[in-house]
Amino acid sequence: MATAEKVIKPDFGTRKRHFIFTEEHDRLRESIGSFVERELAPHAEEWERETFPNWVFKRMGELGFLGLSYPEEYGGQGGDYYCNIVLAEEMTKANCGGLAMGIAVHTDMATPPIHLFGTEEQKQRYLVPAIKGEKISCLGITEPDAGSDVAGIRTRAVRDGDEYVINGSKTFITNGHRADFIVLVTKTDPDAGYDGFTLFLVDLNTPGVVREKKLEKLGMHASDTALLSFQDVRVPAENVLGEVGKGFYHIMWELQGERLIGAAGCVAGAQRVFDRTLQYALERKAFGREIGHFQVIRHKFAEMATKIESARQMVYATAWRFQNGEYPVREISMAKLHASRVAVEVADECIQIHGGAGYMKEYGVERVWRDMRLNRIGAGTDEIMLEVIGRSYGL
Amino acid sequence: MAGQWTSASGRAPGEGAPRAPAPPFTREHEDFRQVTRSFVERELRPHAQEWEDARWFPNEVFRLLAAHGYLGLKYPEEYGGQGGDYLHDAVFAEELARCGSGGLAAGIGAHTGIATPPIWKFGTEEQKRRFLAPAIRGEKIAALGITEPGAGSDVAGIRTHARRVDGGFVVNGSKTFITNGVRADFVVTAVRTTPEGGHRGLSFLVIEKGMEGFSVSRKLDKLGWHASDTAELAFDDVLVPEENLLGEENRGFYLIMANFQWERLLMALGAVGSMQATLERTLEFARERRAFGRPIGRHQAIRHKLAEMALKLETGRALTYNALRLFAEGHDAVREVTMAKLKTQRDAFEVADAALQIHGGAGYMKEYEIERALRDLRLGPIGGGTDEIMREILGRQLGL
Numbered sequence: 089m090a091t092a093e094k095v096i097k098p099d100f101g102t103r104k105r106h107f108i109f110t111e112e113h114d115r116l117r118e119s120i121g122s123f124v125e126r127e128l129a130p131h132a133e134e135w136e137r138e139t140f141p142n143w144v145f146k147r148m149g150e151l152g153f154l155g156l157s158y159p160e161e162y163g164g165q166g167g168d169y170y171c172n173i174v175l176a177e178e179m180t181k182a183n184c185g186g187l188a189m190g191i192a193v194h195t196d197m198a199t200p201p202i203h204l205f206g207t208e209e210q211k212q213r214y215l216v217p218a219i220k221g222e223k224i225s226c227l228g229i230t231e232p233d234a235g236s237d238v239a240g241i242r243t244r245a246v247r248d249g250d251e252y253v254i255n256g257s258k259t260f261i262t263n264g265h266r267a268d269f270i271v272l273v274t275k276t277d278p279d280a281g282y283d284g285f286t287l288f289l290v291d292l293n294t295p296g297v298v299r300e301k302k303l304e305k306l307g308m309h310a311s312d313t314a315l316l317s318f319q320d321v322r323v324p325a326e327n328v329l330g331e332v333g334k335g336f337y338h339i340m341w342e343l344q345g346e347r348l349i350g351a352a353g354c355v356a357g358a359q360r361v362f363d364r365t366l367q368y369a370l371e372r373k374a375f376g377r378e379i380g381h382f383q384v385i386r387h388k389f390a391e392m393a394t395k396i397e398s399a400r401q402m403v404y405a406t407a408w409r410f411q412n413g414e415y416p417v418r419e420i421s422m423a424k425l426h427a428s429r430v431a432v433e434v435a436d437e438c439i440q441i442h443g444g445a446g447y448m449k450e451y452g453v454e455r456v457w458r459d460m461r462l463n464r465i466g467a468g469t470d471e472i473m474l475e476v477i478g479r480s481y482g483l
Numbered sequence: 484m485a486g487q488w489t490s491a492s493g494r495a496p497g498e499g500a501p502r503a504p505a506p507p508f509t510r511e512h513e514d515f516r517q518v519t520r521s522f523v524e525r526e527l528r529p530h531a532q533e534w535e536d537a538r539w540f541p542n543e544v545f546r547l548l549a550a551h552g553y554l555g556l557k558y559p560e561e562y563g564g565q566g567g568d569y570l571h572d573a574v575f576a577e578e579l580a581r582c583g584s585g586g587l588a589a590g591i592g593a594h595t596g597i598a599t600p601p602i603w604k605f606g607t608e609e610q611k612r613r614f615l616a617p618a619i620r621g622e623k624i625a626a627l628g629i630t631e632p633g634a635g636s637d638v639a640g641i642r643t644h645a646r647r648v649d650g651g652f653v654v655n656g657s658k659t660f661i662t663n664g665v666r667a668d669f670v671v672t673a674v675r676t677t678p679e680g681g682h683r684g685l686s687f688l689v690i691e692k693g694m695e696g697f698s699v700s701r702k703l704d705k706l707g708w709h710a711s712d713t714a715e716l717a718f719d720d721v722l723v724p725e726e727n728l729l730g731e732e733n734r735g736f737y738l739i740m741a742n743f744q745w746e747r748l749l750m751a752l753g754a755v756g757s758m759q760a761t762l763e764r765t766l767e768f769a770r771e772r773r774a775f776g777r778p779i780g781r782h783q784a785i786r787h788k789l790a791e792m793a794l795k796l797e798t799g800r801a802l803t804y805n806a807l808r809l810f811a812e813g814h815d816a817v818r819e820v821t822m823a824k825l826k827t828q829r830d831a832f833e834v835a836d837a838a839l840q841i842h843g844g845a846g847y848m849k850e851y852e853i854e855r856a857l858r859d860l861r862l863g864p865i866g867g868g869t870d871e872i873m874r875e876i877l878g879r880q881l882g883l
Contacts, residue, residue, distance in 0.1 A: 386878030387871070483778075
């Protein structure tokens with residue numbers, strides 16, 4: 089691979105594509121990117137005010153973007169995991185963190201467990217319409233009293249003949265107001281510890297499901313975030329997703345994909361705000377020259393670029409392991425932790441470089457900062473990631 | 484995506500699956516890594532303290548390494564090399580970090596990683612026979628001479644001058660911070676060959692031990708890297724024959740720039756190897772050492788500190804391996820190599836500092852070798868181009 093000649097005379101004209109990607113991914117990237125720029129980005133401001141409309145799901149379903157890595161038999165595109173990475177990266181071109189999150193919850197959080205653990209009938213009823221964008225999904229883990237500590241959730245499902253009766257509440261549920269169904273984490277056996285959890289597919293128009301408050305947030309304004317309550321909600325036993333008592337392990341698996349996709353979005357989002365800020369630094373003048381030509385500002389960009397690249401390589405290297413059938417929990421936690429930190433740090437530095445303009449809404453940088461800040465909390469906080477990493481070494 | 488769910492055990496798909504070697508490395512490289520690791524553990528590490536104390540490692544180390552093929556991993560067999568690729572050298576650089584002595588690794592690295600590659604890349608056939616082949620055999624020790632008392636990061640400021648005379652050059656000037664400078668049989672030396680300054684007008688001469696007027700003016704004492712010899716060299720009307728001109732006259736700057744990429748990659752790889760070794764040792768310590776009724780690693784603050792160390796290691800590894808892959812595939816990888824160098828040197832120092840903190844009083848003691856690692860690693864953000872220079876390169880690549 090590395091002959092002397094090659095190393096002596098590097099080819100400056102080559103495209104340095106990462107080894108996980110092929111030309112096919114490049115074409116997909118172009119296709120998603122131009123769709124996002126043409127059909128989504130123009131609405132970003134409006135959607136920040138009133139959340140994004142449901143037609144986005146329908147439209148993305150038509151284009152095949154909601155089932156990139158699902159098999160064709162369910163209406164998917166039959167691609168690999170890297171296609172989902174491409175989607176997460178390209179969605180950042182909408183300049184609308186809440187929109188990207190709403191889509192990612194559907195494609196990479198709520199539906200993968202159906203694909204992996206679901207029965208054929210469940211796939212036909214939930215996965216197929218979800219891939220078409222006809223049914224919108226959400227995922228219910230967090231509760232008012234249990235977030236990071238998943239084992240502490242209290243939503244109960246009690247067997248009653250052919251049905252289960254569910255009681256409890258879920259909060260911070262992205263897509264919670266618009267969703268047609270939820271993948272719900274419940275406790276079915278309070279005495280069984282980690283073996284007492286079960287996942288359910290619950291239609292949200294079932295009697296007893298109450299969509300309570302629409303929650304206001306620091307950022308991610310285009311997404312809808314719900315507090316849901318379940319009051320004697322009766323669900324048929326065939327809506328158990330996966331195995332009874334294995335829900336905790338199922339959801340731990342789900343979280344891996346969620347974290348990796350989130351990390352990919354963070355890298356791309358950071359790159360985007362970096363690019364815009366670089367442009368600004370090349371235009372804005374102070375003390376007689378472009379601010380980017382001051383050494384202090386130039387070095388800020390060098391640091392940011394290095395951080396972003398290290399996060400990108402961590403994400404790609406980990407995605408490679410994931411695609412190859414490994415279960416790299418440690419690396420995924422690292423990728424998630426690093427990428428979300430980097431994104432927040434980069435967004436903050438970009439506000440700084442913009443100065444007063446960065447603090448103003450119209451430049452959109454403060455929005456990136458507000459949106460990105462969630463990533464150090466959602467899908468497992470920084471502190472939980474450090475716990476997972478530390479424990480993976482037997483500590 | 485991971486395969487269809489079939490297990491009734493509750494285990495996740497892929498859980499317990501064998502780990503593939505991280506690209507660009509293959510199984511073959513990983514096997515070589517095991518061999519190299521045990522060689523370093525057996526032949527070098529036991530002597531680290533002795534050589535640190537002596538402020539010198541014996542020249543026989545080069546012979547020993549040569550006997551095992553380590554000095555010519557990437558060089559063609561016709562010069563006595565192993566005919567491998569850059570990735571073998573990369574494995575060696577990473578594993579060498581486990582010898583416990585930054586100075587020893589530096590001395591070996593100066594020979595294999597920065598002083599001999601220019602001869603291979605830019606040398607004539609005759610120069611390769613005269614310098615590269617004996618260097619691969621460990622019979623001649625090499626050093627690279629760029630930095631001067633008045634010019635370090637600013638390579639264009641080099642003032643050591645070579646005046647053309649009949650049959651060669653007459654060199655006057657001095658070099659400093661030259662690793663292997665005291666022991667070197669030849670020094671690949673950057674000299675100015677035109678009167679005007681700047682990047683143009685730099686050339687390389689191979690200056691040999693015993694040439695009249697060439698002397699070691701000082702052996703320098705340092706914060707760390709104690710086992711390496713670091714010299715200040717003086718050139719007083721040294722007559723260097725024409726056949727010792729390396730590469731094209733006045734094109735030396737390009738040689739320096741080409742060489743820097745590999746040097747910086749080696750430093751990044753060394754830092755990754757060092758972080759790996761430091762993490763392993765500190766994990767072991769944190770599992771054994773008890774305080775307040777449990778192993779200290781079971782205290783959350785320590786667990787998270789170790790997780791942060793591991794994070795620096797793995798993000799550094801991802802960045803470095805990608806730069807290595809691009810470099811080895813023949814792409815222009817200046818950006819990626821520069822980033823890898825910048826990130827890993829600082830991180831390796833911080834990881835060693837965290838390790839020292841976790842070891843507490845023991846870490847401050849010489850016998851645990853962590854204070855040594857910390858001293859050794861402090862050079863990382865300076866040598867091979869300072870952090871500030873790395874940021875300049877990256878910033879300027881962005882058009883700033």
